[in-house]
Amino acid sequence: MTDLYNDLNQLKAHLERQRELKNPGVQIEKRNPEKLLAAVSLELGDCQRCNLHTTRTHLVFGKGNPDADLMFVGEAPGADEDIQGEPFVGRAGQLLGKIIAAMGKTRDQVYIANILKCRPPENRNPNPDEIAICSPFLMQQIEAIQPKVICALGTFAAQTMLKTDTTIGRLRGRPHPFNETCALIPTYHPAYLLRSPSKKKEVWEDMQVIMKLLSWPLPAKA
Ligand code: URA
Numbered sequence: 001m002t003d004l005y006n007d008l009n010q011l012k013a014h015l016e017r018q019r020e021l022k023n024p025g026v027q028i029e030k031r032n033p034e035k036l037l038a039a040v041s042l043e044l045g046d047c048q049r050c051n052l053h054t055t056r057t058h059l060v061f062g063k064g065n066p067d068a069d070l071m072f073v074g075e076a077p078g079a080d081e082d083i084q085g086e087p088f089v090g091r092a093g094q095l096l097g098k099i100i101a102a103m104g105k106t107r108d109q110v111y112i113a114n115i116l117k118c119r120p121p122e123n124r125n126p127n128p129d130e131i132a133i134c135s136p137f138l139m140q141q142i143e144a145i146q147p148k149v150i151c152a153l154g155t156f157a158a159q160t161m162l163k164t165d166t167t168i169g170r171l172r173g174r175p176h177p178f179n180e181t182c183a184l185i186p187t188y189h190p191a192y193l194l195r196s197p198s199k200k201k202e203v204w205e206d207m208q209v210i211m212k213l214l215s216w217p218l219p220a221k222a
Helices: 002-006 008-022 033-044 079-084 091-102 128-145 154-162 190-195 197-213
Strands: 070-074 111-114 149-153 176-179 182-187
Touching (some): 008 182, 008 197, 033 128, 070 128, 091 190, 111 128, 149 154, 149 197, 154 182, 182 197
Parallel strands (some): 070 111, 070 149, 149 182
Antiparallel strands (some): 176 182
16 A cells, blocks of 8 residues: 555556445436535534534634545634634635645635634644544545545644654655545645745645646646
């Protein structure tokens, strides 16, 4: 499996075969990711399953194309996201928008979500019971969307989704198996890029790996 994940063309073909097995060409009823996502949102409802509901303004479900090939997953809503009820709308979110634009796409063409749906007070790290309660809903969203690639933004999302404590510096730069039909590519969090702009080069390398896996055209070199 590791060798496969080192060879992007082989991995691309492997994931395509797995998707065909999961969703065979002849289907009685076509999958409807929008309906499936709406069902997840309904089940989540006005969630009060952990204490974060007492301090949130809005629950931030996630936003974008329910049929997206690429899904970005961050840590948790910050102050701007909590106020607006949308993921990645603050300064880090604006940078994420620029990264997506550099990939030749708009935010509406991908799907953006977080490990946690409610803002932890003072932006503290999510704690294990919050992750245990909230992350099953993210997994249901992933199952509804069935993206081909998930890009985990930052240490927290990457380590949580890959169930590892390896540093982001060592995880990034290559695809990791997430499930049988989807690869996960970790990269630095846009908020970290705002503090360390020299890391933008590595993030762009990671985006190019994603674009190759998705057969998106790479922009011509300037
Ligand atoms: N940081 C995150 O991880 N997620 C957001 O939605 C905003 C900032």
